[in-house]
Amino acid sequence: MLDNIKNIHIKTLSKAWATLSEINYDYQFKNGSWKRVSRESYDRGHGTGILLYNPEKGTVILTRQFRMPIYQTKKEDGMSIEVCAGAIDDKDSPESTIIREVEEEVGYRIQEVKKVMEAYTSPGALTEKMYLFVAPYSADMKVNGGGGIASEHEEIEVMELPFSKALKMIESTEIQDAKTIMLLQYAHIHSLLGKKNGE
Ligand SMILES: Nc1nc2c(ncn2[C@@H]2O[C@H](COP(=O)(O)OP(=O)(O)O[C@H]3O[C@H](CO)[C@@H](O)[C@H](O)[C@@H]3O)[C@@H](O)[C@H]2O)c(=O)[nH]1
């Protein structure tokens, strides 16, 4: 335990789909003084995301879907271009979650994934950590059309596009999702697309 934090009091402000808490605590600053601090924290569990890439074709698979928080903040159409992603149930591992999400959302059956990053998505407000993966895909792995689970009100458009175009969509701000930008840049830095590495 840290010795510069004590008297932690957690108050649940909302417990519905996820949990919003107000956490009050005494924190000792570097000059030795103690202060009572209050912070809100939103817990909706952890998440996974994956960049699927095809080095032969020079393409990647992304998704496009409506995201209410984007609509709420930007007053635009709320559509978001993202890597395939999913929330992790407590009983599942990040790996098994993402393999299942890939089949549900984009229709590919993949066997192996490579974890490349663990990233807190908004550590001042969210408990969420994203486990980020990459995996190659090919046409013979396609098992369905994807789209997500209609009963969970998901409507996910599957996009297969040249890696070079995806990189340009970061510059043009068509892609604004952080985990997607991180994975596309990872692929670029590590030349995952070989000769078709976006140049
Ligand atoms: N009722 C209700 N249902 C919700 C809510 N939020 C999510 N759901 C349900 O839970 C499903 C979650 O779908 P996933 O594919 O597992 O997760 P995701 O929405 O893609 O989220 C992923 O990306 C997020 C954005 O980066 C991440 O925040 C999240 O951890 C995860 O990785 C949704 O389709 C919806 O049915 C909510 O506030 N209320």
Ligand SMILES: [Mg+2]
């Ligand atoms: Mg999802």
